[in-house]
Amino acid sequence: MAKKKTAKPECDARPVSLPDDATAEELAQLAWAVAHPARVRIVRLLISREACVCGEIVAELPLAQSTVSQHLKILKESGMIQGEIDGPKVCYCINASKLDALKKLIANL
Amino acid sequence: MAKKKTAKPECDARPVSLPDDATAEELAQLAWAVAHPARVRIVRLLISREACVCGEIVAELPLAQSTVSQHLKILKESGMIQGEIDGPKVCYCINASKLDALKKLIANL
């Protein structure tokens, strides 16, 4: 934390941006979920298919299964997608509310 | 959620993923520009003020000048903002077309 000791008499006097700060982190977090080509493709895939087994996602991407699993974990932690266990498989689907939240936050920029 | 049959889902007969791939990278790149709270705040600041000197941005954020400069560089490289040298100061402003590009890409997700 930079604590400037140098005198700063009359430069800034604007405590106007408090709600800004709150949504800034939320937007950053959601944007970050989509800030990787592989994750963009996963999100698009889930939107277009509405539901998708993990194996299909892996087959769709030029990445190793473990890497795709990592991206899925990141997307799940961000709340953008959800995964339901279905026997030995896992069925992922988009979380519409989170996606809408991202859309709104970006649109209201 | 509509669940596919447990049998093989005949889904992959679609050579449609060429434009997907192209915009996936573009979206990821633009999303990454706003995937940090400080950069979100910078972008918002520039939108609300339309133009802003670097010093003001530094004063607005709880970060060192060099760190803010880094974020400005990232935003500039992504095309989201532009900087014009004005004497010893540098005046930054938003790049509306890039911002719109991001908004469209997110909205069309």
Next chain:
DNA sequence: ATCGTCAATCGTCGATTTGCGATAAAGAGG
């Protein structure tokens, strides 16, 4: 010409991300 201000860049540090192979865990099926 010299000084002070403003912003970019350099070098460094620690933390995080990204990718992979290998392994473990959980069911389904023979």
Next chain:
DNA sequence: CCTCTTTATCGCAAATCGACGATTGACGAT
């Protein structure tokens, strides 16, 4: 029971990010 399939997780390595102080370069003013 054993085996196969499917997915998550565990290291591990390379790369990148984020933050900072210090320095540099550019410009205006004195």
